[in-house]
Amino acid sequence: MSVVHLVDDDVAVTEACQFLLEGFGYRVQSWNESQTFLAQAALHEQGVALLDLRMPHLDGHGLYGELLKRHSTLAVIFLTGHGDLPVAVEQMKRGAVDFLPKPVSAEALVAAIERAQAISTVACERRCIRQRYESLTPKEREIAQFIVQGLMNREIAGRLNVALRTVEVHRARVMEKMMAVNIAELVGKMRAME
Structure with missing residues (x-):
């Protein structure tokens, strides 16, 4: 209470x-x-x-x-x-x-x-969400923004000129650090910070 x-x-x-x-x-x-x-x-x-x-x-x-x-x-x-x-x-x-x-x-x-x-x-x-977001690395923040925009892993890899596996690893870390179980929850949390 x-x-x-x-x-x-x-x-x-x-x-x-x-x-x-x-x-x-x-x-x-x-x-x-x-x-x-x-x-x-x-x-x-x-x-x-x-x-x-x-x-x-x-x-x-x-x-x-x-x-x-x-x-x-x-x-x-x-x-x-x-x-x-x-x-x-x-x-x-x-x-x-x-x-x-x-x-x-x-x-x-x-x-x-x-x-x-x-x-x-x-x-x-x-x-709490803002603190979790601040724990992300600059690369994870960048990938989080692309995820919120609706980009798929392959599209993010192409934009950042990195391997698909790199995006997958960063994406998994973003989801874990933001405590989001799915994309909709991540989007909701990112919008809650605005």
């Missing part, structure tokens, strides 16, 4: 929110400083970050910028008592899942977390 990270400088708010969410069965971790969250949280796993917009040192806006810069797979929801429409629109354009005013209803919060978890799952899958 993924973790819901509560990032808010108000301890009373994080404690109340944690109690509420744990009552719904979520695994919750509270953070009262943005910097500590950035330094210690698992930013590249499936999960949700509930960020307060107004915090000292590094506010929610700045923290979200850091998460984007670090390519975090955590989906972000903003909770704030100081929210206004322009800020909400800006954060949504940057990719935030939702922007909820405090106090938030349990139903609205749970619905936003469910949407965020689905988005984080896709982000994690995409990151």
Whole structure:
């Protein structure tokens, strides 16, 4: 189960929110400083970050910028008592899942977390595929691109001016490294990275 990270400088708010969410069965971790969250949280796993917009040192806006810069797979929801429409629109354009005013209803919060978890799952899958792709050698990447274009082994060998057996070996390695059981799955994974 993924973790819901509560990032808010108000301890009373994080404690109340944690109690509420744990009552719904979520695994919750509270953070009262943005910097500590950035330094210690698992930013590249499936999960949700509930960020307060107004915090000292590094506010929610700045923290979200850091998460984007670090390519975090955590989906972000903003909770704030100081929210206004322009800020909400800006954060949504940057990719935030939702922007909820405090106090938030349990139903609205749970619905936003469910949407965020689905988005984080896709982000994690995409990151995993990208890591597999990056493990390919330059020649394997080139052959993977030809496979996705629908070229047969003989055509790839002709284009690259290499032996058919060389293409077959590279193709087998591509399929193995990308954990694809067939061409359709490889194509789907390659497109998921786009």
